[in-house]
Amino acid sequence: MKSAIFSLLLLVSFLTYAQNPLSYYVGDYSWKYTVVTPPGKAKGLIVFIPGFTETSESFLDDVTIHEIGYKYGLTTLVMPFGSKLFADKEAIQMLNEALTKVMSDHDIPKNKVVFGGLSVGGSIALRYAEFCKNYAQDYPANPQGIFLIDSPVDLSMMYQTYSNQLNSSEANSSMNHALQYKNLLERDLKGSPDINPQNYRDYSPFTLNDADGGNIKVLKNTAIRSYHGMDFMQHLYDHQLGFMSLHSTVASEMIAQLMRMGNTEAELILTRCDHDVEIEDASNVFRSIDELDLLIWILNQLDIPVNSTINNSNTGK
Numbered sequence: 001m002k003s004a005i006f007s008l009l010l011l012v013s014f015l016t017y018a019q020n021p022l023s024y025y026v027g028d029y030s031w032k033y034t035v036v037t038p039p040g041k042a043k044g045l046i047v048f049i050p051g052f053t054e055t056s057e058s059f060l061d062d063v064t065i066h067e068i069g070y071k072y073g074l075t076t077l078v079m080p081f082g083s084k085l086f087a088d089k090e091a092i093q094m095l096n097e098a099l100t101k102v103m104s105d106h107d108i109p110k111n112k113v114v115f116g117g118l119s120v121g122g123s124i125a126l127r128y129a130e131f132c133k134n135y136a137q138d139y140p141a142n143p144q145g146i147f148l149i150d151s152p153v154d155l156s157m158m159y160q161t162y163s164n165q166l167n168s169s170e171a172n173s174s175m176n177h178a179l180q181y182k183n184l185l186e187r188d189l190k191g192s193p194d195i196n197p198q199n200y201r202d203y204s205p206f207t208l209n210d211a212d213g214g215n216i217k218v219l220k221n222t223a224i225r226s227y228h229g230m231d232f233m234q235h236l237y238d239h240q241l242g243f244m245s246l247h248s249t250v251a252s253e254m255i256a257q258l259m260r261m262g263n264t265e266a267e268l269i270l271t272r273c274d275h276d277v278e279i280e281d282a283s284n285v286f287r288s289i290d291e292l293d294l295l296i297w298i299l300n301q302l303d304i305p306v307n308s309t310i311n312n313s314n315t316g317k
Contacts, residue, residue, distance in 0.1 A: 020036075021034045021035065021036050021056065021057075021060055021078075022034065022035050022036075022037075023035075023056070024098070024101070026094050026097040026098050026101075027090070027093070027094050027097070031079075031081075031094045032056070032080070033056065033077060033078060033079040033080075033094075033098045034056035034057075034060065034077070034078045035075060035076070035077050035078075035102055036060070036066045036067075036069075036070060036075070036076045036078075037070075037075040037076070037106055038070050038071075038073050038074070038075070040073075041106065041107050042073060042074060042075040042106040042107070042108050043072070043073035043074060043112065043302070043304055044073070044074050044075070044108065044112040044113065044114070044298075044299075044302040044304060045074065045075045045076075045077060045099075045102065045103065045106075045108045045112060045113045045114070045141075046065070046066070046069055046074055046075070046076045046077070046113075046114055046116065046298060047077045047079065047095075047099065047113060047114070047115045047116070047125070047141075047143075048065075048076065048077070048078050048079070048115075048116045048117060048118075048121070048125075049078075049079055049080070049081060049115075049116070049117040049118070049121030049122070049124050049125045050078065050080045050117070050118050050121050051117075051118040051119035051120060051121050052083060052085070052119060052120050052121075052181075053082055053083055054080055054118070054121075055080055056078040056079075056080055059078055059080075059118070060078060062287070063291065064291050065291045065294060065295055066078075068291065068292060068295045069295060069298070072295070072299060072304065073304075074298070074299075074302075074304075075102065075106050075108065077098060077099070077102050079094070079095060079098055080121075081094075081121065081124060083184065084120070084124065085120050085123070085155070085158075085181065085184055085185060085188070086120070086123060086124060086127065086155060086188075086189075086203045086204070087123075087124045087127035087128050087131075087203065088188065088203070091124055091128070092128060092131060095128055096139065096140060099113075099140040099141050100140045103140055103141070110140065110141055110142045111142045111144060112144070112302050113141040113142065113143050113144065113302075114143060114144055114145045114146070114147070114298045114301055114302065115128065115129050115141075115143045115145075115146045115147075116146065116147040116148070116149070117147075117148060117149065117151060118149045118150070118151075119149065119150055119151055119152070120151065120152065121151070122147075122148035122149055122150075122151025122153075122226075123148075123151050123152055123153055123155075123204075123205055125146060125148070126146055126148060126151065126153060126205035126206075126216075126219075126224075127203065127204070127205045127215065129143045129146050129219065129222070130205060130215045130216070130218050130219060133218045133219060133222065134218045143222065144222070144223065144301040144302055145222065145223040145224070145225070145265075145297070145298065145301035145302075146219070146222065146223070146224050146225075147224070147225040147226075147227070147294065147297070147298075148224070148225070148226045148227065148251070149227050149289070150227065150228050150229060150247055150248075151226065151247060151251070152247050152250070153204070153205045153206040153216075153226075153247070153250055153251055153254050154204050154205075154206050154207055154208050154250050154254075155185065155189070155193075155200045155203055155204040156193040156197070156200045156201075156204065156207065156208070156209070157208055157250045158181070158185070159182060159185050159192060159193055159200070160193070161178075162178040162179075162181050162182040162185075163182060165178040166178050166179060166182065189203065201214055201215075202215075205254075206250070206253075206254040206257070208250055208253055208254075212257075213254065213257040213258075216254055216257060216258065217261065219258065219263070220258060220261040220262060220263050221262075221263065222263070222265075223265035223266075223297075223301050224255070224258065224263070224265070224266045224267065225267045225269060225294075225297065226248075226251040226254070226255060226267065226268050226269065227269045227270075227271055227289055228246070228247060228248030228251060228268070228269070228270055228271070229248070229270070229271055229272070229288070248268070248270065251268060252268050255267065255268045271288040271289055272288060
């Protein structure tokens with residue numbers, strides 16, 4: 001009897017432990033990532049990159065997709081990149097290290113991976129996916145889908161938006177963010193797009209002014225979802241920014257380019273936030289997303305059967 005009780009307590013302890021986020025370090029302990037994984041062999045992997053300066057903890061506290069994914073046997077890897085605005089060599093190396101370890105530890109096949117990201121985290125995820133597709137032999141994953149949450153996909157257009165924002169006569173809290181982002185782009189890409197256009201092309205997942213869309217062409221056969229808020233009037237009247245300043249506008253051009261290449265799984269999805277938000281708060285776009293629908297999309301990309309179990313899940317929203 002005691003043995004049975006001990007075994008039961010051990011099982012409960014194991015399941016509780018498995019549900020708790022586990023943190024690991026890469027890059028000589030300079031970068032931390034967090035893993036939420038079910039017991040046993042995982043059926044697939046969601047790799048998510050949070051937004052600018054966001055932590056794994058704040059992201060996991062704010063969403064439920066990792067909880068729903070857990071119920072369906074999916075491991076979630078959350079990899080923040082602090083104040084990085086794009087996928088530089090360090091970010092790529094850290095992602096390679098983290099994915100290699102997690103996929104090995106949980107026996108996840110190379111083609112059972114989906115990438116996602118919030119704001120600039122989505123831009124990093126998208127560019128990393130392009131490297132995975134373009135240099136498949138050198139990268140640990142072959143992503144079957146990528147989802148973006150209010151992400152800027154063209155660094156030149158991103159720079160122009162922040163420049164226009166700083167030229168606005170309307171002073172507001174977003175001005176400090178615009179100045180910070182503009183300065184970071186100039187520092188890390190060695191100047192403005194006028195001074196160093198090639199760097200902006202190289203690091204951008206998509207280039208609006210390139211006839212073929214730039215780097216995005218390698219994803220012509222990959223499922224992509226780009227979620228954006230319907231906040232044009234707020235941009236116009238609160239920030240004096242036109243339609244081209246919206247991340248959704250440039251993303252729509254990217255999706256259209258992929259469609260012209262024959263990609264039938266490239267989607268632009270507009271959501272409506274429940275309350276007024278600052279221009280940078282992409283987290284509010286995520287809160288307006290149907291996470292259960294997103295999880296079903298992820299399962300479909302990974303060829304994991306969707307049955308009534310998931311439809312009856314409680315998302316906690």
